[in-house]
Amino acid sequence: MSDLKRGLSEAAFAAFEALGLPGELGRVTASDRPDLADFQVNGALPAAKRAGRPPREIAGQVAERLAPDPRLAAVEIAGPGFINLRVSDAALSARAQAIAADPRAGAERLARPRRVIVDYAGPNVAKEMHVGHLRSSIIGEALKRLYRFRGDEVWGDAHFGDWGFQMGLLIGALADEDPAIARAVEELNAGRAPNDIDSLEAPAFQAVTLEQVDRLYPEAAARAKSDEAYRDRARRITAELQAKRPGYYLLWRHLARVTRAALERDFHALGVDFDLWKGESDVDPLIPAMVGELEEKGLLVEDQGARIVRVAREDDKRELPPLIVVSSEGSAMYGTTDLATILDRARSVRPDLVIYCVDQRQADHFEIVFRAAELAGYARPGQLVHVGFGTMNGTDGKPFKTRAGGVLKLVDLIGMTRDRARERLHEAGLGEDLPEAEFDDIAGKVAVAAVKFADLANFRGTSYVFDIDRFTAFEGKTGPYLLYQAVRVKSLLRKAAEEQAEAGPVMVADPAERDLVLSLDAFETALAEAYERYAPNAIAEHAWRLAQAFSKFYAACPILQAEPAVRASRLTLAQATLSQLELALSLLGIVVPERM
RNA sequence: GCGCCCGUAGCUCAACUGGAUAGAGCACCUGCCUUCUAAGCUGGUGGUUGCAGGUUCGAGUCCUGCCGGGCGCGCCA
Structure with a gap:
């Protein structure tokens, strides 16, 4: 069963086509005005231009066709020609029921799976990882999990820098x-x-x-x-x-x-893992033959003692440097091993897509390597994608440094955050009667959640300020908040089991229940957006909204004390929330403890 | 110099690729623990989206020009 948004989009698509207008105009989106509607269709506005008719007239005709749909409780025209849709409680109940019963918690599977490599552009084998390496690991891991979850066959390759x-x-x-x-x-x-x-x-x-x-x-x-x-x-x-x-x-x-x-x-x-622990050195044996091949194809030219491939094009706005394949000392360069890696993968994995999860500053480098790969016939246009991310700066706006002026090691960051998590757990009186080992385990999970969510909540492309206080914050829009919400649901469900309270059919009635189900329904949209834009922050945002919707529901709607039918319904909602929240967090690489 | 990216509340960030009244968190005021975990929930203060033009029914989003910041421009990765 598809989500409400897509189901309604199909209906709106048909309505527009029936009027002789392009179906795409029927795209349904979540409402910008939750006070007025659950969903909206804006297509009447652009349609008016093409059809040469007033937008409200077109909107009215579309609305007329949509109105009888049993899923809709109200269809209204507002403003210049927005079509506002309000979903019936029955449709929301059915959707919640379906999500609760779905092991994928309402997420769909790709119609056409691809073979995908996520290249983490691993750290150099010459120095320890510091916070600057955080982003490629965290973002790469999230993308790998997302792509795999949606149905692609995915290989995560560390691609260590060990040969330069x-x-x-x-x-x-x-x-x-x-x-x-x-x-x-x-x-x-x-x-x-x-x-x-x-x-x-x-x-x-x-x-x-x-x-x-x-x-x-x-x-x-x-x-x-x-x-x-x-x-x-x-x-x-x-x-x-x-x-x-x-x-x-x-x-x-x-x-x-x-x-x-x-x-x-x-x-x-x-919590980052690779399927391929490869490094630059692994493709070294391929280089001599590759160089020979480039030479045969007439791509390799001698220049200033080095052997290069020119990749500049007539219509380039800037002067793009060539790819240096062999340095004047005769050694392989960064770009050489990158090119050889593309060749290696084309022969072994044969990927449809390779995602390079690397700092935005290397955009030119990848443009050069990708062009060279296309010239050599090792890759097709669009097959190689550089998913760049911004740099992490200190609170002073400059690249992050510790007070002593050095870089902060990743282990130290995790350690600091774990210590803070321990303190806060004690302060809040959480997990006090748990065995030492479990307490430590929880502190570790809280720390990882804090660090990962703080990073993934930002759109990858923009640089952001690394603030240790933010990474160790546990209130508000943070990883620990999400863990806390998930754990609260687990606790609730445990208690329900003790009291032998069973989950049952969903009957949406309370506004907080409506909002919760609408949040649950938005999962697939968030995943699709994250997938298409290589942007895990869409998942982070969804997880946050879902957790918040649940928290409001939790505060407004008593569950265990409610009369049996209502209690059964709310338990189903709680279960659906937990499974989707835990799933969304797992895609971000965040693990929920049993209790805290 | 050329090119790419960015400028949104006091601070840190969003904004479904051009839609309605630009949203969150932190901070600051406000109320809520004899009900399922208060790391929570409720209400509130806070904005000329750097500036000036343009495109159109409609612009934070697209175009032009300024101002300010970051980054990249051949043997580092």
Whole structure:
């Protein structure tokens, strides 16, 4: 059963067509004026222009055809030609009943599923994740879950940055700092490259820690900006690493392992998971053949010592730089591995759509890579999509930094939020008689809900201010509010079960019940919008509205004390709300505890 | 310099792709716990949507020009 909005749209579509007007004009939307109507149709206004007739006249004719519909209690014309629809209580009751009985809580399935890859543009394997990495993980995860839920076949790929200049830079810095490492690298490099390099171990590298990496990388990156010789050496090392010189390669492998473990820990804490734990290095073997192919196709040209693909077009408004495939040092670049990854995926997964969930600032980069991929025949137009998001700034409007001037690590953010959650749980007297382990689990879920919802409630495209107080806020439009509402329903349903109160047929009567059912009905619309615009904030917004509608219903309508038939109806509404709310939150990557 | 994005309540953000009276949260006033979890609910204050034009029945949304901010522009990712 489709939602009320779509059902009514179909009726309005038919009404417009019967009048010889385009059916699309019959699009039904939620009313802007809830005091006047539940839904509205605005199509009479644009229709008037085409038909050369007054809008109210057309609206009147459409309304006449809609009026007999048993789902509608009232059809009225308002203002210049709006058609206001008020749904009957019986139709709302039936819809609530259907949602309650539906394991998908009223959400539909795609008619034509696609094969989709969500590329999280994973963090660099050179430094720990900080809050700046938050968005791609959270948004990417939400998109992955949404797409999968609607019926697409989806692969989430971490796509770690583990094969570029930053690795050469870090290797150089480590050798500079620790003579033992420098020696080990030299000795290994001096020996002949063994055929089975993967089985080699280099004990000297075992002592390298994440803390060391974390400390050295920013220094090295800064120095490379001003010191040309230093930069050139790092680029040389990068090229040699990619050529698998044993010393560099084995040190790289150790770094990859160490940082990978930290990344897994961070992603796990956030409830983010990947189907493919791939990195740039994984497509390295494809590069030589790819370069040859680009050459054969006449796309590759020599320029300033590098080998590039020109992607600029005549009608470009700006001068788009070329894709640098092979640097003048002979190494693969960011764009090289991206292109090779597109080729790899085209051969393995054969996706209909690849969503790159990456910072908006990289828009030009992706435009260049996508054009190159199309020129090479690795992708069709529209198959690759860059879903950009804004940057996260501090309260001062500049890129976020801690008070000490450093970046805030993701683990620390989660930890801080969890501590705040513990405090607030105590203050509110929630979960006091629960075992320690469950209490901790709840605090963790509250923290993740707070962090994720604070991010996902914003439209991805705009930058927003990272405010630690906002991420640890538990009142108002926050993740914890939503958990609280869901848990309240669970508690209610538990109590009902104890009293052996059963759910039964829905009979909508109270205004709060009407509003709740209309909120439930809007689920599919929210999912469709989030899907089409790659915008999880539509789901977050829906979850918030639903929770709020329930809270009002909860305050206005006693449930367990009501007479049996009313009680049964309200229990069904509560169940439907819980299943849809929990589902919506799960799509955002937020887990609801049993109690709190 | 060229290009992209943004400017909405004191603060942080929405606004179903051009529709009615621009909505939430926080903050600030107001009332509600002998009824199912008060992290809640109720009512209220708060706006010339940066400025000036234009397009049309109708503009926060589209166009033009200013003002202000962010970002990107070849071997970092």
